[in-house]
Amino acid sequence: MIQFLLLFSRQGKLRLQKWYVATEEKQKKKLSRELINVVLQRKPKMCSFLEWKDMKIVYKRYASLYFCCAVESTDNELLILEIIHRYVELLDKYFGSVCELDIIFNFEKAYFILDEFILGGEVQETSKKNVLKAVSAQDVMQEDEAVTSALEEFGLV
């Protein structure tokens, strides 16, 4: 089971965080700061895994963003890499060749996609199509609502 997931930039700026295990706010900050430092110090030739505290860290860099998962020591790290990759693919499909800026300005969307892919630290949907379908259906619901409320506001309906 995934313990937590961090997205951060090469400069160490946090772009997204998801904690699947209840952790105190202070501890979250401490752990993420430490882990970001550890990962950023790794050289490009090193493998994507490291043993850290009592967890296994699986990370991968996509352009300027690091995707970093902390998992239990019994988890299959190669599959975690696949999960990370799948998430990147989903982001890419959703935003259309995603870049860091997309995630910065639409971080809530990045969370929505993640929440349709993983729940409570486990994969809930293995079909890309289904994940994106669920996300965009909800986007449509939001848009409809926005239209209705805008029209209502100006007394058009």
Added chain:
Amino acid sequence: METLQNIRTQIQDVMQNAIKLPMTPIRLRDLIRQVRAARTAADERAVVNKECADIRANFREEDVTWRCRNVAKLLYIHMLGYPAHFGQLECLKLVASHRFTDKRIGYLGAMLLLDEQTEVHLLITNCIKNDLNNTNQYIAGLALCALGEICSAEMCRDLVGEIEKLLKSSNSYLRKKAALCAVRMIQKVPSLMDQFMPVTRSLLAEKNHAVQITGMVLMRQMCEMNTETLGSFRKLVPNIVRTFRALIMAGYNPDHDVSGISDPFLQVKMLDLLTVLGRNDAEASDMMNDILAQVATNTDGSKNVGGAVLYETVLAIMDIKSESGLRVLAVNILGRFLMNQDRNIRYVALNTLLKTVQIDNMAVQRHRSTVLECLKDPDVSIRKRAMELSFALVNATNVKAMAKELLAFLETADNEFKAPCSSNLFITCERYAPNRRWQIDTMIKALNLSGNYVSDHVVANIIQLIGEYAEEQAYAVRELFQCVQDPNFDTKQPLVQVACWSLGEFGDLLLSAGPSSFGGEDHQQQQPMNISEHSVVDALENIIKNKHSWVSTREYALNAVMKLSTRFTEMTSRIEQILAPLTANVSIEIQQRAVEYSSLFERPQQFRYGILERMPIVKRGTAADSTFMNGEEGLTVPHADDTDDLLGYHGDKRDGTSKPRAPKHSDSLLGILDDMSILASDTPVIHENGHAHQGSSAGGGMTDLLDLLDMNPASSVPKARPAAPANTSATSAMADFDFLNGNTSNTPVSAGTTFTAFEKNGLRIDFTVNGSPESLDVTINAWNFSPEEMSDFVFQAAVPKVLQLQLFPPSSSTIPAHGLSPVVQQMKIANPSHTPVKLRLRIFYKTSLQTVQEQAEVSNFPSPTSKLF
């Protein structure tokens, strides 16, 4: 949607100007821009603080229109690392809103800002309950997602009914989410498992992959928590195998295919579940052998995704009771992994082989050369694993080749590898070395290459090794002498320490050893080197004087130089000169030694020769060895304090002088390994003369004795250095002159005399005196007859200067009440001049009420001459 929002904002701006509405809060997008435009951290803080103030104000006004936007901004601010707890309640309000946009952001905020540890989270229970029953699947989905992440035991109990219902729903979108919520719930409240049991089975029959995978997660969770459930789910193995086969046989499905692998996520979860079901169960394992073989042979492992499935298959094969053929197949898959281009796959392979090697050494041996190749990998983590695995692969037949490879690895290895590598080399050589000469050679090479990154235990053990094999001592000392002549010796001080010890012990062999002791295979020149006494003493002096030498290295060199005063013939005055400045050394231990040694020169020569005899041979295989072998010792910081070593040597020397070089058990091992845990342990150590006493730490409990010793008018400590501690090591070095005075002194006394030395407030201290008149062994029994336990018990004693005292650590620092059992402590008193024994005692202990300090004098000591003989 974006355009609509824009139009809306613009219209609002116009309206605002017209009718002076309160300010519209800035948009999330604009906040992000402002933050990104901030040049310094202080600027950013200013932007955030201003925005937070606005958001708070808006929250206070209970503004419904902008609540959603404000929470979204707050979530961004939260991600930047600023406090956002004041948004928690606003999230709950959003969740309760009827608008979907509000709910979506509200649940997101709830998941980010709340967790089961925050109290407000319970307030969300009711909203979740309502939303779970919502007919819109996406609203129910949001509630399920939040529940799966933040639910607490209390929420579980409240909402278990809803989840059970949703698990039976016909909608797979809800069923998959409900299954993962159920996982979370039974983690929190295991008793809820029964409620989910029947519906869990039905999840497996599902065609939808998402429901299958979440169902497997749920089953696995249940199996792990309850063996009964595990048993009942084992009956489902054929079903799972069938589903699995259908999955891998199914044709190409673009929705589930990942580079030619059919739904790897699902495959891995199935394998994981099968592993749990097949573990420790031959019947279940039997049913899955075929499918595992099929996956293992048919999956293309060249890419990461195939690797992931194969890796999980290997883990399954290793974990269940699989056929031996299958196990070989699994190890071969790992062997292929080792040659994979992808370093992640190589790492995983090494890691798994490391776990397998204990069970199936022969299968792993076949991949030895590939493993050794990985020692050169550019990735440190792979090198580290490869090193560990290489050591696990060493056996008696390949030890020479493996050691050669590992030494080559050590040569280029990072410093962090050197300590574990040299420690492991020692252990390996110890176990498999073909001969002692080779072993010594290898270890000298290892120390040479490891520089200053060697664990102290390794140093101690090599010293012991050299001490043990008389036939190789001349060879070793010669090799080691060359090492200390290296001008860069300060970069390999552990080696220098070994060399110093050897030179001290066997320096004489260096001068006399002929060429005959050198084998042809050695690179050593055949003719004897022209080594003079001068050059040896020069080298040692150089080590003492070098400013880069560690204190511990200097201590080794100081001891060596002193020992050479009895091995060499012409060096006595030179050695005295070397010692002279050291009597004022800043290191107390060196100062102490130098003072002791200098005073030895003032006594008759026989004293010096007696005391500086060769160390007795120490047999291994005692407690000390086990500490060396176990655990992380390889990672100890190389620069540890060695004072205990020195104390240890002396303890041993004293015991050994009467019978030098006779193999025996003694406590010197404890001393050589400066392992405080051993010294502090209360394991009794059997001595040659048959009595048991505690470990020979002379340091314990003696620090406060300075003032007690002041009762001696004649202090031999030079007055110029009042700091020089007259601690027990001084005593111990000089304690047993009786050895030199003939055998009578060692005559054991059959029965001891017991008398009460002290009694007050329920504390009674009995002395049992054994030994000879010159050397008394006193067993101290401290009884507590009061109704209360005495803790922090410290017993100290001092004697007049004519006597020498050595006190060993007590069996415990707490004396149980009601005279239940005594604390036992050993004390040795050397009385070479047969004067009446007088002791001054100081006793400390704590009761629950007070700290007690007592002083007493013991003058009723039975005179051993009158009573015992």
